[in-house]
Amino acid sequence: MLGGFVISLDRVYKSFESPVLRGVTLTARGGRILGLVGPPGAGKTVLLRAIAGLLDVDAGKIRILGREMVQSSDKTRRNLQASIGMLFQNVALFDFMTVGQNVAFPLVRRGEVPSEIEARVARELAEVGLSGFEHRQPAGLSGGQRRRVGIARAAVTRPPILLYDEPAAGLDPVTTSRTFALLQKQRDRLGSTLIVISSDIDRLLPVADELAVMHEGRILLQGTVPDVKNAGDPIIDQFLEGRTDGPL
Amino acid sequence: MVRFSAALLAQLGQALVALVGAVGTQAMVLAAAASATLRGQCDGEELRAALLRLGLGSIPVIVSTAVFVGGLMVVQSAPLLTRFGAESYLGWGAGFGILREVGPVLTGLMISGRVGSNNTAELGTLTVTEQVDGLRALAIDPAGYLIAPRVWAIILTTVIGTVVSMLVALVGAAAVGLFLLHVHPLTFYNGLTSGMLTWRDALHGLAKAFAFGVVIASSSTAFGLSASGGPPGVGRAVGAGVVSTAVLIFAMDALVSLTARAP
Numbered sequence: 039m040l041g042g043f044v045i046s047l048d049r050v051y052k053s054f055e056s057p058v059l060r061g062v063t064l065t066a067r068g069g070r071i072l073g074l075v076g077p078p079g080a081g082k083t084v085l086l087r088a089i090a091g092l093l094d095v096d097a098g099k100i101r102i103l104g105r106e107m108v109q110s111s112d113k114t115r116r117n118l119q120a121s122i123g124m125l126f127q128n129v130a131l132f133d134f135m136t137v138g139q140n141v142a143f144p145l146v147r148r149g150e151v152p153s154e155i156e157a158r159v160a161r162e163l164a165e166v167g168l169s170g171f172e173h174r175q176p177a178g179l180s181g182g183q184r185r186r187v188g189i190a191r192a193a194v195t196r197p198p199i200l201l202y203d204e205p206a207a208g209l210d211p212v213t214t215s216r217t218f219a220l221l222q223k224q225r226d227r228l229g230s231t232l233i234v235i236s237s238d239i240d241r242l243l244p245v246a247d248e249l250a251v252m253h254e255g256r257i258l259l260q261g262t263v264p265d266v267k268n269a270g271d272p273i274i275d276q277f278l279e280g281r282t283d284g285p286l
Numbered sequence: 287m288v289r290f291s292a293a294l295l296a297q298l299g300q301a302l303v304a305l306v307g308a309v310g311t312q313a314m315v316l317a318a319a320a321s322a323t324l325r326g327q328c329d330g331e332e333l334r335a336a337l338l339r340l341g342l343g344s345i346p347v348i349v350s351t352a353v354f355v356g357g358l359m360v361v362q363s364a365p366l367l368t369r370f371g372a373e374s375y376l377g378w379g380a381g382f383g384i385l386r387e388v389g390p391v392l393t394g395l396m397i398s399g400r401v402g403s404n405n406t407a408e409l410g411t412l413t414v415t416e417q418v419d420g421l422r423a424l425a426i427d428p429a430g431y432l433i434a435p436r437v438w439a440i441i442l443t444t445v446i447g448t449v450v451s452m453l454v455a456l457v458g459a460a461a462v463g464l465f466l467l468h469v470h471p472l473t474f475y476n477g478l479t480s481g482m483l484t485w486r487d488a489l490h491g492l493a494k495a496f497a498f499g500v501v502i503a504s505s506s507t508a509f510g511l512s513a514s515g516g517p518p519g520v521g522r523a524v525g526a527g528v529v530s531t532a533v534l535i536f537a538m539d540a541l542v543s544l545t546a547r548a549p
Binding site for chain 1: 411426
């Protein structure tokens with residue numbers, strides 16, 4: 039799928055009390071980082087959860103690795119979910135497990151042999167700079183450390199798709215830079231496709247291969263970073279430049 | 287007056303919708319647990335852990351409650367038995383009450399308070415912190431990993447706990463009977479096994495225990511998985527779960543008692 043569409047969404051709709059996704063059309067190519075940005079309440083997190091198969095959309099198509107996710111059987115959906123690693127906005131580490139057990143959990147459920155699990159957990163924790171943290175409890179970690187454990191857990195099965203919801207939220211500038219460098223490294227090392235939601239536009243733009251700007255449940259524009267920057271859309275310009283005056 | 291009636295009607299309607307919703311969610315919990323079990327996806331390791339954590343940990347509180355309950359039944363009935371010289375019926379009276387009513391109901395309430403609220407709080411926390419979604423994102427079916435093991439662990443705990451509670455309460459009743467009414471344990475035993483109590487009475491109590499187990503498991507799980515709004519939402523779910531389960535226990539008690547009345 040490298041270069042081809044690993045993820046494609048066609049006119050996806052979802053409403054709760056009010057419409058949240060209003061006909062989202064989006065594509066993500068293999069081995070690239072797609073930055074998904076937009077003002078709060080634009081529907082980014084809901085969109086990411088729909089791609090991960092965590093909620094049923096009202097209408098539209100979501101194709102993952104060429105297979106339809108919407109209205110698929112539970113088995114198909116779980117098979118597709120197995121090809122996705124996800125970091126949630128609040129990380130969602132399992133509090134009843136140690137750091138090592140958290141990272142190992144997806145491998146344990148897949149029936150990998152213990153020696154292989156141990157080696158891969160050690161490697162993923164080393165990748166995120168948390169070697170030796172295997173026996174620590176998630177409750178005893180800082181926010182940044184929890185996020186890095188979440189990133190390690192998402193990537194431990196080497197999935198072709200990684201979905202990251204605010205991977206650098208609440209982190210200091212140095213840790214934020216390290217986190218984004220880590221995402222680039224994951225793309226290069228695993229060849230995965232990453233969709234990254236981030237409010238930190240300045241750190242996201244240099245690492246993103248493509249950008250999709252979302253507003254009021256729709257994708258305003260998707261393209262390379264220069265294309266989006268030069269599109270001349272007043273909403274996009276105001277958002278990317280962080281100005282207070284404008285249509286937003 | 288008309289406005290008041292309309293408001294009352296609207297509130298009743300909302301309550302009815304909430305009740306139907308709650309019953310529907312509990313039915314879905316039971317269906318998910320049954321389906322995961324039939325598909326062989328009930329996680330054995332989680333079931334073992336839940337039985338140890340929820341079941342074994344409940345034994346001390348069940349035993350201590352049962353001793354007092356058995357003893358108190360004798361204390362309350364002692365004046366009447368003494369007045370009519372019917373001390374030899376102590377075993378039958380205590381056994382009838384303990385096996386058919388007091389054993390299952392009190393055990394059910396104790397397990398609801400300890401195990402059910404614990405289950406709601408754990409599942410509520412997992413839900414509001416997105417850990418349940420985290421499982422689903424890892425392609426792990428919460429029905430097999432979270433729901434079925436807890437439902438079975440709570441049902442088994444309630445049934446086994448009730449058996450333990452019945453036995454301990456009978457021992458407590460016999461002990462208090464000996465010290466308060468000077469009824470020899472053998473007389474107590476003879477009253478218990480005189481033929482006025484049959485295996486149907488024990489089965490009646492066990493049927494109630496099973497029904498209470500189902501109610502506690504489905505209610506506590508449903509309220510936990512429906513929690514929303516962060517830690518305060520978990521607190522609300524626990525409170526609502528405990529109240530709802532207690533009401534359902536008495537409703538099931540009445541249902542089983544009426545459908546299987548003593549001969």
